[in-house]
Amino acid sequence: MNLTDLILRPISGRDELELFSELPYALNDEFAADLEAGRRRPEWMWVAQQGDRLLARAAWWSRGDTETPFRLDIFDLDDSATDVDLVDVGVQLLRTAMANLALPGPPDYSRFVPSDWRESASTRRVVEDRMAVVERMGARLFVERLRLEWEPHGAAPEPGHRLVFRQLDDKEEFVGLLASALDGSLDAHDRADLTQMSAHEAAVKHYEEEFALYTSPREWWRTATLPDGEPVGFVIPAANPYHSIIAYIAVLPAHRGKGYVDEILAEGTRVLAEQGVPRIRASTDLGNTPMANAFRRGGYVNFEREIVMTWG
Numbered sequence: 592m593n594l595t596d597l598i599l600r601p602i603s604g605r606d607e608l609e610l611f612s613e614l615p616y617a618l619n620d621e622f623a624a625d626l627e628a629g630r631r632r633p634e635w636m637w638v639a640q641q642g643d644r645l646l647a648r649a650a651w652w653s654r655g656d657t658e659t660p661f662r663l664d665i666f667d668l669d670d671s672a673t674d675v676d677l678v679d680v681g682v683q684l685l686r687t688a689m690a691n692l693a694l695p696g697p698p699d700y701s702r703f704v705p706s707d708w709r710e711s712a713s714t715r716r717v718v719e720d721r722m723a724v725v726e727r728m729g730a731r732l733f734v735e736r737l738r739l740e741w742e743p744h745g746a747a748p749e750p751g752h753r754l755v756f757r758q759l760d761d762k763e764e765f766v767g768l769l770a771s772a773l774d775g776s777l778d779a780h781d782r783a784d785l786t787q788m789s790a791h792e793a794a795v796k797h798y799e800e801e802f803a804l805y806t807s808p809r810e811w812w813r814t815a816t817l818p819d820g821e822p823v824g825f826v827i828p829a830a831n832p833y834h835s836i837i838a839y840i841a842v843l844p845a846h847r848g849k850g851y852v853d854e855i856l857a858e859g860t861r862v863l864a865e866q867g868v869p870r871i872r873a874s875t876d877l878g879n880t881p882m883a884n885a886f887r888r889g890g891y892v893n894f895e896r897e898i899v900m901t902w903g
Contacts, residue, residue, distance in 0.1 A: 597680065598640040599687045604633045611636055613645045614667040617703050617895075621833065622650075628832065629655040636665075637688040639680050646672055647684045651698065654804060660692065663700040666721055681724035689728075697902040700725050703738065706893050718898065725900050733901040734779035734876050737883055739891040741871040747864035748889065751854035759814040759825055762798060768814065768825050769794040772841035777879040783903075802838065805829040811862045815855045823851050826859035828871075835863045837873040840882070852885045860889060 602611050605626055612619045625631040630652055639647040647668045651660030666685070668677040689697060702721060708714045722732070759765055770790040773781050784793040807830035814825045824842040828835070837859050842852050863871050873891060875882040883893075 596641055597646070597683060598638075598642075599684055600638060600640075601634045601688070601691075602636045602638060607633075610645060611638060611648055611650075614648055614669060616665065616667055618665065624832075625652065629653075630832070635660055635692065637684060639684040641675075645669060646675065647677065647680050649684055649688055651692070656804070659694065660698055662698050664702070666700065666702065666725070668720060668724075670717055670720070677720060678724050678727065681721070682727050685724065685728050697728075697730070699733065699902075700730055700898075700900040702898045704896050704898055706737075706896050708896065722898065722900065728902075730900040730902050733783075733899045733903075734878075736874050736876050736897040736899065737886075737893045738895040738897055739873045739875070739886045740894050741860055741873075741889070741891045742869070743864055747861045748857035750861070751857065753817075754815045754823060754851060754854050754858075755818055755820075756813045756815055756858050758810055759812040759827075760809045762803075764814070765802070765812070765825070766791065766794045766798055768822060768843070769797060769839075769841070771822075771843050772824070774844045775847075776841075777876065777882070779876050779878075797839075802827060802829075805831070805838065807835075813855075813858050813862065815851065815858065824855050826855050828859045828862045830868075834870065834872040835866070835868040837863075837871060840873075847881075852882070853888055856885055856889045 602608070605623065608622055612622065622631065626633070631650060636650040637648065638645055648665060649663065650665035651662065652664045653659065653661045666681070668681055670677070702718070704718050705714055708718050759768070770793070773785060773790045773793055776782060781793070784796065788796070811828040812825070813828070815823045817823060822843060823846045824840070826840045827838040829838040830836065837856070840852070840856055840859060842855065860871060873886060874897065875886065877896070
């Protein structure tokens with residue numbers, strides 16, 4: 592196919608969601624609600640067509656309170672199309688869409704992939720084809736993350752006996768605890784922040800750009816202390832527009848390696864389980880082995896992974 596025949600455009604609105612959803616992906620069922628809530632906009636949802644044939648699509652997402660997209664989280668190619676260089680199609684689509692969006696800087700690219708995506712040749716090709724397009728646009732792999740899930744097959748975790756938990760609903764206390772927890776963090780995003788700002792500045796950024804935006808009750812947040820009141824760590828159970836989540840969990844540096852993370856995770860899980868939620872989601876970096884092991888011990892199953900690429 593001559594690539595000059597490509598039609599590159601944003602969708603006109605909700606009436607074209609059926610067209611946009613012709614390519615399969617895990618988030619297809621969320622598009623209508625995201626448009627209604629302002630987390631997506633038609634002008635952020637682009638397609639590459641040959642006539643009525645959909646060859647590729649791309650869409651950006653925001654938290655619904657900004658004029659600028661936060662993440663490129665939809666980028667798909669018609670893998671059945673063997674008569675065209677899909678990498679070139681994808682590059683043209685992203686280049687055109689990003690130029691029209693007039694972004695101050697490209698936001699991260701994120702894609703959910705099967706937990707065993709490297710073990711299947713066909714699945715690996717699908718993932719790597721998309722990564723190749725984004726790499727052609729100047730991005731690089733930033734981190735691979737585990738997506739985890741807990742389901743209430745039985746009773747919620749029992750409380751431990753070494754720690755005392757209380758509500759953590761004070762901004763200054765939260766910022767102070769998070770700033771301390773960033774010391775020695777294995778999280779790629781945390782480590783990247785610390786190359787550009789102080790731990791206190793990074794903690795304030797996390798609070799203002801993420802935690803303060805959750806509409807779920809602040810009363811769910813928990814700090815963990817020793818019986819004498821010395822802080823050990825904290826956990827942020829929350830709910831985003833899609834799922835109940837463990838938004839953040841940390842053990843302070845002086846108390847790491849003592850198994851406290853299991854009790855802290857159990858407390859966060861118990862807070863959400865008491866709300867009668869059908870499942871709890873969480874994420875951690877593939878390379879953060881201690882935290883991944885803690886989730887596994889806590890009954891969380893790795894059901895998926897996330898590839899994150901960045902232009903930063």
